Amino acid sequence: MRLTIFLFLLLACFSASSQVLRKRTVKLMGSRFDITIVANNAITAERNIDTVIAEVSRIEYLISDWKTNTEISEVNRNAGIAPVKVSAEVFALTVRALHLSKITNGAFDISFAAMDRIWKFDGSMTQMPTPEAIKKSVEKVGYQNIILNKRASTIFLKYKGMKIGFGALGEGYAADCCRKLMLAKGIKAGIVNGSGDMSTWGKQPDGNNWTVGITNPMKNDTIFAVVPLLKSAVVTSGSYEKFVMFNGKRYAHIINPVTGYPATGLCSVTVFGPSAEKANGFSTSIMVLGKTKGLSLIKNYPEYSCILIDDKGQITSSPNLNIKSLTLQ
DSSP states (O other), X not given: OBOOOEEEOOTTOOOTTOOEEEEEEEEETTEEXXXXXXXXXXXXXXXXXXXXXXXXXXXHHHHOSSSTTSHHHHHHHTTTTOOEEOOHHHHHXXXXXXXXXXXXXXXXXXXXXXXXXXXXXXXXXXXXXOHHHXXXXXXXXXXXXXXXXTTTTEEEEXXXXXXXXXXXXXXXHHHHHHHHHHHHTXXXXXXXXXXXXXXXXXXXXXXXXXXXXXXXTTSTTXXXXXXXXXXXXXXXXXXXXXXXXXXXXXXXXXXXXXXXXXXXXXXXXXXXXXXXXXXHHHHHHHHHHOHHHHHHHXXXXXXXXXXXXXXXXEEEEOTTTOOOOEXXX
């Protein structure tokens, strides 16, 4: 689940250059997208919101694993049978996703799409699945069995029953693509927020930075910090709305693709950096890896920073964000 970050916008403000801000909320990729464009006039802003919607829809019809006529659905149908030729765009996205899998030792894995959904986070679970059921649930998961042929631009899933799906990573990718497209069209400021995968550029019409409020997972109708977006992307992963409790232990709805067990220890991870796609991969991975290994991972990528909140409300940030440790009430 991607958790929508509170976004503070001065929706009616005008700057000295008479720029206007327009915002629209639509459902794309099965999720909520909030699109904000700053332009010289309302007509230009609305027209470019239409362009953003068209771009996200284009990407959805390439990478969706539930629409039957996409390239990824064709890859999944041919699992264990034959390689499938895909576009250069889909191939490149898959390469980057597999790189994330390698650097996180499988904490991130696009083959999670084949995982059996044995964990329920709707209040219906009364006991934990058996160790045998948990082990079986991930037997078709494993990024090592995704075979790429760069020269032929093909993807092959080694075993029948395997599936790949980009999930929220695709939303981050779409947000990044829309930012790039808008900048190429001369739109100097805006935000594309795909269900919490947020890609931003420029500033508000009054010249101030865009800012985000980080949700307090102990009281999820409040925020504990407002952060200026000095970098262009921010993504939050969290479990404070979907989790189960067994024997006093909290199990997140984000599943470890390696073990089949839900992530434990952290209830919220927010990652800042230049790319919403990569920030998404990091936020999901850190939820699985936990605080110590997660901070060790992000340390290798100094252009990214993070805020972590554990199950006890303790806040920790990466050193390059310089937020003092404190505990939520």
